[in-house]
Amino acid sequence: MNPVQRSRNRALMRFVLLPMIFLTVALLGGLRIDIDTHAFIFIPPPLITLILSVLLMILFVRGHAIELRRWVTSEQPTLTNISHVLTLLTLYFASAQALNSVLPERGLIFWLFSFFFLWTLWNNQFSNFDARRLLRSLAVLFGTAFFLKHMFLASLFSPEGGWAKKVAGFLLEVGTLGTLDYQVFAPATGYISFFTLALYVGGLILLTPSPEPEEGSAFALLRAYQNLPPLERMAVRASIAGMQDNQPALPQEVSMETETIEIKGELVEAESEETQGRMQN
Amino acid sequence: MQHRLIQSVGIAWTILYSVFIIWIYATEPRSFKEVAAGAQAATGTYEIDQGRFNAALDMFHREQFRAAREEWQLADPGMRDARTQFYIAYAFYREGWGRVYYDKELFKQGLDAVNRAINLAPEGTLAIDDPDLQMHTAAELKAELEKGLEPSLGDINPFKVFRKRK
Numbered sequence: 274m275n276p277v278q279r280s281r282n283r284a285l286m287r288f289v290l291l292p293m294i295f296l297t298v299a300l301l302g303g304l305r306i307d308i309d310t311h312a313f314i315f316i317p318p319p320l321i322t323l324i325l326s327v328l329l330m331i332l333f334v335r336g337h338a339i340e341l342r343r344w345v346t347s348e349q350p351t352l353t354n355i356s357h358v359l360t361l362l363t364l365y366f367a368s369a370q371a372l373n374s375v376l377p378e379r380g381l382i383f384w385l386f387s388f389f390f391l392w393t394l395w396n397n398q399f400s401n402f403d404a405r406r407l408l409r410s411l412a413v414l415f416g417t418a419f420f421l422k423h424m425f426l427a428s429l430f431s432p433e434g435g436w437a438k439k440v441a442g443f444l445l446e447v448g449t450l451g452t453l454d455y456q457v458f459a460p461a462t463g464y465i466s467f468f469t470l471a472l473y474v475g476g477l478i479l480l481t482p483s484p485e486p487e488e489g490s491a492f493a494l495l496r497a498y499q500n501l502p503p504l505e506r507m508a509v510r511a512s513i514a515g516m517q518d519n520q521p522a523l524p525q526e527v528s529m530e531t532e533t534i535e536i537k538g539e540l541v542e543a544e545s546e547e548t549q550g551r552m553q554n
Numbered sequence: 555m556q557h558r559l560i561q562s563v564g565i566a567w568t569i570l571y572s573v574f575i576i577w578i579y580a581t582e583p584r585s586f587k588e589v590a591a592g593a594q595a596a597t598g599t600y601e602i603d604q605g606r607f608n609a610a611l612d613m614f615h616r617e618q619f620r621a622a623r624e625e626w627q628l629a630d631p632g633m634r635d636a637r638t639q640f641y642i643a644y645a646f647y648r649e650g651w652g653r654v655y656y657d658k659e660l661f662k663q664g665l666d667a668v669n670r671a672i673n674l675a676p677e678g679t680l681a682i683d684d685p686d687l688q689m690h691t692a693a694e695l696k697a698e699l700e701k702g703l704e705p706s707l708g709d710i711n712p713f714k715v716f717r718k719r720k
Contacts, residue, residue, distance in 0.1 A: 284557050288564030296571045300578065312584035356561050359568045 294476040295367035301469040302370025306459035318369040321387045326369035328394040336402035343483035371473040374466045375418035380454030403500040423463035591632020603629040619649035636674035643667035653715045656702040665699045688720040
């Protein structure tokens with residue numbers, strides 16, 4: 274594939290396919306099917322999902338899943354910036370609707386789910402993430418919520434269940450003084466939600482940290498290194514040191530710098546960054 | 555140049571799709587038929603099935619109210635025609651009317667239908683010229699349905715068995 278074709282495909286994905294995927298998630302995230310009439314029920318995103326979605330967007334930026342400065346920059350043409358802003362907006366609403374899809378509709382369970390999402394996303398703000406880890410973490414988070422809502426709770430409150438299931442549902446309802454208030458939908462709702470989440474995760478996989486790949490840039494490598502947890506940083510350094518052992522001896526000055534990283538980098542964080550600064554210069 | 559074209563198409567497509575999603579969530583269609591009817595109404599090409607409408611009217615005149623309603627619902631799947639909604643409400647009224655008591659469930663559905671008719675009518679006024687009907691405006695029908703739903707002392711009046719259905 275020649276560079277022109279590659280560039281065209283990238284543009285098609287970034288400007289057409291990604292917004293389409295995220296908008297489809299935004300459309301289907303609030304769709305439920307009535308259990309009696311099989312009619313469509315469209316549930317707009319509750320306020321809490323908009324707040325959770327803001328946290329999710331911050332997490333994308335912090336986890337370097339989105340390099341905001343490369344998506345929207347004054348160095349790009351206006352049309353490109355507009356297009357990128359629209360794509361990011363569709364991602365925001367898709368996130369809100371993906372959350373809407375796995376949150377129960379009302380009652381105590383809705384607030385419990387919302388609280389756990391809020392707690393998890395808030396805690397994640399202070400964790401060390403790279404894009405791949407963040408994606409894995411989100412897939413697990415959404416997968417768990419999907420299982421709890423569309424499989425566990427739906428099965429517990431299903432009108433077609435056996436007597437044991439009905440008794441369990443009744444006891445749960447009584448035990449929570451009727452605050453549970455779970456709304457039952459047709460099984461098709463679970464399938465729609467599964468498709469929506471799969472599409473959302475697929476969209477996140479296609480979403481690159483920066484619109485154009487950073488070819489031949491050592492800065493991207495450095496950024497990736499900075500996002501690694503201490504143990505993996507140590508492994509990278511050990512690997513580089515191993516490679517250097519096999520290579521002919523470096524000039525005295527460079528060799529000294531490498532040693533400084535090896536010896537001090539992990540224990541004293543400030544010195545490590547200073548050394549990296551020197552390396553960049 | 556090709557890049558710019560893709561960008562422009564992408565922006566236009568994103569905006570159109572977003573408008574469609576907002577419209578879907580605002581109108582809340584209950585089936586694919588209603589989505590199609592809503593889209594036709596939005597583009598000004600919506601028309602009811604006149605054959606079904608007339609067939610339903612015949613049933614209504616023969617006092618087959620339930621069958622008439624179902625036929626009207628098929629004639630106006632998008633619930634976008636004020637006249638059809640008025641007749642559906644009237645069918646609910648006539649079926650729910652009783653000498654001893656009114657069927658409140660049917661009256662409630664009738665009230666929903668007549669409210670839809672009023673919302674769809676230009677400037678909220680709707681008059682139907684049909685000699686078979688005794689209430690010719692949506693406002694009259696609405697008032698009658700509301701009266702039937704409100705509990706009053708008249709409900710225990712034994713002479714109410716002499717009242718007439720409109």
